[in-house]
Amino acid sequence: MCTDCGCAVTPGKVEIHSHSHPSHDHHHDRAHDHHHGDRAHTHTLPVHQAILAKNDRLAERNRGYFLAKGLLVLNILSSPGSGKTTLIQRTLSDLGERLPTGVIVGDLATDNDAQRLRETGAPVVQITTGSICHLEADMIAQAIAEIPLDPLQLLIIENVGNLVCPAAYDLGETLRVALLSTTEGEDKPLKYPTLFKSADVILLNKIDIAEVVGFDRKIALKNLQQVAPQAQVFEVSARSGFGLEQWYGYLEEQINPLAPQLVHP
16 A cells, blocks of 8 residues: 555655634654565565554544544545545535535645635635645544534545545544546446445446446446445436435435434534
């Protein structure tokens, strides 16, 4: 994972900021991996295990905090260009009044997506990761200090666009949501099984243009069933609105078990 791509060992700075709060700089923990011929693996494996173990501890802390607040938290993962931001923007616009929602956006650079999402009126916090190609539990812990959680029922985390590294990092989410676009091809679940195997929900997006781009729906669904039989699959179009009411209904059903814990002013 990240020991292969190098993001876990690349010097960088993570910035977390909201629209109404000053930016705060947070330094990302970095583990250095020194390769010495055949001994490379003896150094890489323990370092990666230690990074993930620390992340998992922080993720459980996040999860307990979210549970105490009765907050449904989605970690949305996909490749760049799959339509994550458009889907979240449409969800906020359609569901915001029924289900008060906040967003944490992760990107390597720029806050373009966060600016788009703020147009809906939802509270949005931006995490700019620099050279780091995934979000981690400690970044989420810092980001939630910048967002008013008490009025919210749903928190959406838009992870960095990447089908590899983000799959290894638990953020403390309630549900992991994988977004697959018809423009990406039917074989993505076979090429990137780790992400899809870990998903609770899979959204097959841009279904309205499947025929135009030559996407074989039956093969895609067969591949998803093979790799991720545990996942609930929704066929949707963030632009046309197809299938979104089923998606919204599912989210509201997930909120219900948490509702008795919610305290609103």
